[in-house]
Amino acid sequence: MDFIDESRIFVKAGNGGNGCCSFRREKFIPKGGPDGGDGGKGGDVIIVASPHVNTLLDQRYHPHYRAEKGRHGEGRNCTGRSGKDLIIPVPVGTQVKDFETGDLVADLVEVDNRVILARGGKGGRGNARFATSTRQAPLYCEPGVLGEEKSYKLELKLLADVGLVGFPNAGKSTFISHVSSARPKIADYPFTTLVPNLGVVRWKGSDFVVADIPGIIEGAHTGTGLGLRFLRHIERTRIILYMVDLSPDNDRDPVNELEVLIHELGSYSESLLERKQIVVFNKCDLTDADIRAKDAVAFARSRGYPCFVASGLTGAGIDDVLNEIVKDLYEHKSEGFSPQV
Ligand SMILES: Nc1nc2c(ncn2[C@@H]2O[C@H](COP(=O)(O)OP(=O)(O)OP(=O)(O)O)[C@@H](O)[C@H]2O)c(=O)[nH]1
Ligand SMILES: [Mg+2]
Structure with a gap:
């Protein structure tokens, strides 16, 4: 088996879903109020020390990690589903450094140590959230925030006595x-x-x-x-x-x-x-x-x-x-x- 003890990875968290702009429309209710739901949050990218992985081989050959986006909000006040977090399992003893600055971001010395490498974007608010007494039919809603995008250097330093x-x-x-x-x-x-x-x-x-x-x-x-x-x-x-x-x-x-x-x-x-x-x-x-x-x-x-x-x-x-x-x-x-x- 190949033993790989350093690699560079690129991570992109999920974008937040857009808020929705919609109005309640039902028979006999001609002017229902705004009912656009919020967008879901984008998934985070998380790195975790796992006892089942021994090298950074996977990260060397698959360096790109992208977490799921949040879904857009929908009418009837439906909030979009949040994107799933993406977990990257790495060996215990892995150090995570910011690729640009070389600063140590995390040192995963124990099983299950975990760190968020990129945070998912917040979902945008739907138009239902913007209704006020003076503006009962807002026509706007927020877009979702973009998920963070970063690059890291991983270095494995075995832990031995x-x-x-x-x-x-x-x-x-x-x-x-x-x-x-x-x-x-x-x-x-x-x-x-x-x-x-x-x-x-x-x-x-x-x-x-x-x-x-x-x-x-x-x-x-x-x-x-x-x-x-x-x-x-x-x-x-x-x-x-x-x-x-x-x-x-x-x-x-x-x-x-x-x-x-x-x-x-x-x-x-x-x-x-x-x-x-x-x-x-x-x-x-x-x-x-x-x-x-x-x-x-x-x-x-x-x-x-x-x-x-x-x-x-x-x-x-x-x-x-x-x-x-x-x-x-x-x-x-x-x-x-x-x-x-
Ligand atoms: N007679 C004798 N031979 C030994 C002893 N220890 C190792 N050897 C022999 O020395 C040779 C090299 O042993 P390894 O254990 O592979 O040496 P190593 O230090 O791991 O070598 P590298 O992996 O190349 O760095 C082998 O032929 C071993 O059988 C010993 O205590 N006595
Ligand atoms: Mg040897």
Whole structure:
């Protein structure tokens, strides 16, 4: 399935129906009074966070949304029917920005959060409303007001507790499939993962969500590889987990690999480096991994990061990683933790 995490949409609310100009005409009542009804209100366009949608794919391919018009008023004081509202379901975590100004209009962080993107026009009043004692047969009525028309930019920023950051092939997808029921593609070549995956981990009675994003490489902040496009999905995670590959086939030195990751993240956004960060030196089941880990662990510790030597394949050391995550999330939950915005 395609994963689309940004799109532009055009919304047009329904116009209000026109008021009606009409007079009561019945047998033996030659000059019945005005009885033109009001027009109905136009439908609104409303965006709603839905748990059943995962990407902005629909919005990318169908960017135009138009709510129903209000019906015109009719004689015999009949008010026109209001237009139906149009609902746009989007994934939880979608941010709505004004396309012209870039201002944030809404951040839909919880299921059922909803915002009106364009308001339907009011219906016009019918001539019955304009009758007064001195003007008993008004010949005018109001037209309906036009519905609002706007354009927005939608951006999906996944909501997860832990974001996995690492070079391609470091073993991020292997890790998430070991700890959760997510089953991303795993393979021995770079850029296997092209779209983010979320996995729910249940550990010692706590649930948390881990996001596996495509690998980043040196120069990602200038657009190399898949660039930093996907880092937006870790902007709102509580913890950043750097995954570093200890395998002897990796020609990069683990210390250097970690430094590059930190540098790339910092170039994307300094504030990411103020988050809780932990390091997992992965693939410790391979020969000589412990030798390669030695300097790297010392380096990570000197920087103050909690670090672990583990293997997503065999599961060695993974329990300690999960314990650390749960401990940190628990501390923040007790302070009223909510997703970072
Ligand atoms: N020996 C060993 N191999 C591992 C371990 N973790 C992952 N691998 C292997 O490393 C290769 C890459 O693993 P992935 O999980 O696809 O790596 P990734 O970080 O998701 O890679 P991208 O999606 O390309 O960014 C696969 O062949 C895995 O089987 C591990 O702990 N030990
Ligand atoms: Mg992967």
